[in-house]
Amino acid sequence: MKPIIFIAAIALLATAPARSQPLVDPNKVAPEYREAAEKRRAEQLRQRECALKADLEKVLPRDRTAFLNQCLDTMAAKQ
Template identity: 85%
Template sequence: MKQFIIIIAAIALAVTAPARAQALVDPNKVAPEYREAAEKRRAEQMRQRECALKADLDKVLPRDRTVYLNHCLDTLAVKQ
């Protein structure tokens, strides 16, 4: 019985789809009244991705990643 449950659990894990990252917002694919908000969201997503890439390149530990990303985003906000 125990082996049967383990086999079922393994099959369930193998069949599930991997989680996807949130796709970039495309302002051209939203209704005109929401385009400005979509453009702002896309700009924010690009800043977040840029900081995440910097964190990867600097090999920031997972425990320090949030602090690093917040500092990076704050630095980018000051520059603009």
């Protein structure tokens, strides 16, 4: 039993922590993909802004998806 626990502990320590997706930098992509990268970056910024609003309003995890979808829809309607 102890070897299994030891192996499990080593496996957990050997894994890298999950990181969020970094913001797309349009200047680091090929010129033919720059327009798509700019659109993706704008979308990422909108998503981060809505996530920040959800954190500030202390939205429950079960309601977070609905809140984020509503926030993104209202931002899209404004533009």
